[in-house]
Amino acid sequence: MKVTRLDLDGTGSPTGLVTKILKVETDLAIPVKIEELAYQLDISEIGELTTDGFEGGLITDDIRSVGGILVRKGANRHRRRFTIGHELGHFLLPFHKPVKVGEFLCSREAMRLWTANEQDRYARMEVEANQFSALMLMPPPQLRTFLAGMKTPDLANALAVHEHFDVSREAAARAYAQYQGEKIAIVVLKDAKILRIYRPAGFPELSVRNGQPAPRDSGFYIAPGAAGVISPMREIGAEHWLETKWAVRAPSLYEQVAHQSGGFAMVLLWAEIDDDEDADPEESMTSRERYKDRISRSVGRY
Ligand SMILES: [Zn+2]
Structure with a gap:
């Protein structure tokens, strides 16, 4: 690697930093060698953190002459x-x-923050640090290239991102929902209850909240398959997952479930929204024809 901190001078945003790093590192190998990059950018040491309740730390000074990173032991x-x-x-x-002064300590919760109140300076810093990490480990140009041949939403493709970029399944699924191109949200379940929801901008509002059980009609219950098995994509009434409004046409909704070990599961929700009703080729069809057409286009059925 050849990038130095001088190349990054004056850059104050996660996207700006990653853009500048990619500009210098034109042959960046995937998976990104994040430790090597850290050393290249004046981190002098990566050590173990043993403080309870914290996932990572950074020891540095006010002018950032040098820094030491700490990662939770184990x-x-x-x-x-x-x-x-x-x-x-x-x-x-x-x-x-x-x-x-001079010491960042970051909890596991902090490393899951993707939105923060404008007024909450510390939460905003955590969001930015997470954004930088995700963008650096899955650089958008490389991610777009990787996803280019995978047009139809599929959890298998999210898992391919996890393998290719050497990131966790959840980090991969989150990035996949953002960059796949269709309107996708990811719901993480633990013991049939909603643990986390990743809903990129543009995806309709969900009617379920963290801590609630998966909707009764979800494919989660239909296909309680073994860990690692991904269900086919299946159409489900939008009202089961989404906020629906009277007199507003709900999108067509599809879901796909992957059970994982330890009681975890991931659900991909794919909403098909008619942006322009006048241009809808289905407009002239009867509802029965529309239904048949949807089924024939749907990727699979239980
Ligand atoms: Zn942090």
Whole structure:
């Protein structure tokens, strides 16, 4: 690698930083060697963190002359890679100032923050560090190229992102929902209850919240298959997952379920929204024809 911090001078956003790094590292190998990149950008040491309740840390000074990254002892490879990216983000983003001078300590919850109140400066820094890490581990140009041949939404493709970029399944699914091109949301379940929802901008509002059980009619219950098995894509009434409004046509909704080990499962929701009703080729069809057409286009059925 040849990028130096001088190349990044004056850049204050996660996207800006990643863009500049990619501009210099034109032959960036995938999976991204995040440790090597950290050392290349003046991190002097990557050590173990043993403080309870924290996932990562960064020891540095006010002028960021040098930095040391700490990763929770025992963290698995994907978590470790994400944490290093996150702490490197704090190190490179000039406006990031820790609560305690010279020492960032980041909890697991902090590493899952993707939105923050404008007024909450600390939460905003965590969101930015997460954005930097995700963008750096799955650089958008490389991700778009990787997804180019995979037009139809499919959890198998999200898992391919996980393998190819060497990131966790969840990180991969989140990026997949953002970059796939169709309107996709990802719901993470644990013991049949909703643990987290990734809903990119443009995806309709969900009617379910964290902590609630998966909707009664979800394919989650129909196909409780073994860990690692991905169900076919299946059409489901939008009202089961989405907020529906009276007199507003709900989108067609499809769902796909992947059960994982430890009681975890991932659900992909794919909403097909008619943006322009006048241009809808289905407009002239009867509802029965429309239904038959949908079924024939749907990827699979239980
Ligand atoms: Zn942090």
